[in-house]
Amino acid sequence: MPHEVRGVVALGKGAPVAVHDIIVPDPGPGEALVRVQACGVCHTDLHYRDGGINDEFPFLLGHEAAGVVEEVGDGVTDLAPGDFVVLNWRAVCGSCRACLRGRPQYCFNTFNASQPMTLADGRPLSPALGIGAFSELTLVHSGQCTRVDSAAPPEVAGLLGCGVMAGLGAALNTAPVGRGDSVAVIGCGGVGSAAVVGARLAGANRIIAVDTDARKLLWAKDFGATHTVLAGGDTDVVAEIRALTGGFGADVVIDAVGIPQTWQQAFHARDLAGTVVLVGVPTPDLRIDMPLLDFFSHGGALKSSWYGDCLPSRDFPTLIDLYLQGRLPLDRFVSERIGLDDVEEAFARMGRGEVLRSVVMLGAVIPC
CATH class of the missing domain: 3.40.50.720 (NAD(P)-binding Rossmann-like Domain)
Known part of the structure; x- marks a missing residue:
């Protein structure tokens, strides 16, 4: 049955974001339901809020995330409930001209979930970069989930979902x-x-x-x-x-x-x-x-x-391994850990250049 959870939504261009009740459906064929543990506050989310990407409001923001697979839909064989994953916005298709030429990092036909998440009143949400992870649960295509070593803290692993991977x-x-x-x-x-x-x-x-x-x-x-x-x-x-x-x-x-x-x-x-x-x-x-x-x-x-020309299935596990070996200081990008209600102020701190990354922590106590 559908799940009612809290998520950060941009209702209109330039308006402050706020936490709303949202409805997340059970996963359909090829989809995965993920319990988000941490999600970074990225400039791209601010661009969505300000209408700099498109005007398909309301947006469910957040995309730089890590969490645990809660449930998978029919036909998903490479993920299982309990898998620790980093979410990505390049779920490669395997059959477009880029993929067939051995260049899946340039896939021209990436996948997203087919079913919409909605506000409680039924209005469909546009998830940021097809993810929408400023939410306790999110629905994505299974190819958007990349398994990594669960020894990495979620607030560190999730950074590979966008900005840090891009650089x-x-x-x-x-x-x-x-x-x-x-x-x-x-x-x-x-x-x-x-x-x-x-x-x-x-x-x-x-x-x-x-x-x-x-x-x-x-x-x-x-x-x-x-x-x-x-x-x-x-x-x-x-x-x-x-x-x-x-x-x-x-x-x-x-x-x-x-x-x-x-x-x-x-x-x-x-x-x-x-x-x-x-x-x-x-x-x-x-x-x-x-x-x-x-x-x-x-x-x-x-x-x-584009996205650091990354191939998530290749790059995310390797970079997490380098972090766990002490060779890649991903943890030093985390400037602060915040809650869902703090995203709007995090945008302001980002604009003032005060932080490298604010990270929203979900389902866990935020360290002082």
Whole structure:
């Protein structure tokens, strides 16, 4: 029978989010019911609230989550109740042109649950990124559940569901950073700091963190940046990066902001035939006007990183294992643990740059 639980809902564009009673159906064929234990507060949730993704309100927010499988529907053979999982928004189909070419990380036909979750009055909810995990229970496609080692705390494991995976993957998968490379990361919030961690894990010998916020540069140093550049004012970011790389520019520059100014800085701050990776998500109105000759004369590669070009079934268990071995400091991304009623204020703290990640804890006592 359907389950009535509490979830964080955005009812209209720009309106403060609030906790509402929602109805979650039992899983149908190919679906899984997951009891959410922890879910990170991501910029993407704020974009949904503000109408920056689409206007399919009301939204059930939350997508960067880990929890335990409660029940599975017919035909699900690779999950069982009690499995500890990280939720993902790339449930690959296995049959589209990308999957058939051996590139499932670019799957063009990913799966979501077929049945809608609803408000108590019957209005269907649009789950953020097909997940909707600011809720005590959520209904997803079984392919959106990736089993990982349950020794990892849920507030740590869930970070792989979006932002941290995006940054790690931008460095490890999209670029990819090689041993001895020089790397610059522009924008050192959660995604950018994760890119710093990924560059360090890949063996970069010089990692330059760039941000307008000195506090974020300290975070980046803590995660392994070897040099920092405080942007803003009269600072010439391109010149600073070139000065730190022998005058040549970095082998890889990762733009974790996603605005024309930072992308152009990334473009010009790389070495000849270097790589630019855009992982910050632009808004639809942003444009770039540059001479086409610049693209030809600089050579190299200009890449966009979708979800860190990750394959959840491959990457999530591996990264959790690295965390459990003490080689990947995922726990240091958790700035605070909060409750469902605290999400709106968490958005404000995120906007002020006070946190890397606020994590909503569900069904557990929040540590002081």
